Amino acid sequence: MQQQIKILSALMVTFLLLLFPLCAAASDQHVTVHPGDDVTLRCEAGDVSISAVEWTRADLEPQYVLFYRDGRLERKQQHPSFKGRVELEDRELKDGDVSLTLKNVTSSDSGRYECRVAAGGSRRTKRANIDADPIRVIYLEVTDSEDGNFPHGHVGLAAGGVAVLLVAAAVSVAVWRYRRRTDQRSEQSAADEAGNHQLMCTSAV
Known part of the structure; x- marks a missing residue:
């Protein structure tokens, strides 16, 4: 026995x-779109008070795709290629929704996007001060191929x-x-x- x-x-x-x-890999997402499309990268922080939202790409300098603090976008730290093309889907951050909408995508938008939030009353502005792992990682692929519609994330x-x-x-x-x-x-x-x-x-x- x-x-x-x-x-x-x-x-x-x-x-x-x-x-x-397998479970860990499932937390990442792969999104495929065509040039000229608008895409929403989903990210939810849960039921917490949010003082700042960051979307970044580590391969860029500066890394910021979007930085949102105190009810407004901080454009000084934003990478030039995203100015005027990105916004939060819900600026009121209802239910912790910090999803990012990226408009008129191009091939240069392909990459690894990380979503982070600062909770509470923090007013810090640098990503290094948000001492937390990303709550969502999304791999965005922009392709002309018709096969690009294949849902990689669902297949994985x-x-x-x-x-x-x-x-x-x-x-x-x-x-x-x-x-x-x-x-x-x-x-x-x-x-x-x-x-x-x-x-x-x-x-x-």
Whole structure:
């Protein structure tokens, strides 16, 4: 019985180790659009008081796609290519919605976008002062190809789900086979014991 528990524990640990990176990857999003389109990059901070919102791209200098503080956009720190083309979908930040709308996209807009927020009454202006990981990472791809309409994010999530199901199935099959072998050994032991008992009875007669 203890051996069975150890095997089940090892299988479940393996399953969880495989599941964790899939769940982590699912938190990122891949969005594909065509040149000239408008796109909204979704990000929600939850039910918190928000003093500032940052959208950044680490490959740019300055990195700011959008910086919003105290009810207005801070344009001095914004990268020139985004001026006049980006805005928050809801400036009132209702329900923690800090989604970014990017207008008239071009191929140069392709990249990794990170969303951060500063909670509370903070009035700090530099991204380094928001000591937090991004709450959403979005990979934006701007392409002329018709294949660009293919929903990469959904495919990745579906593939992750299939992988999880396959692992779960493999664990179930392994457990079933182990139990079957255990039952067969038990039945064989019982049969051998019955045979020995019958032989002893025959010898006694």
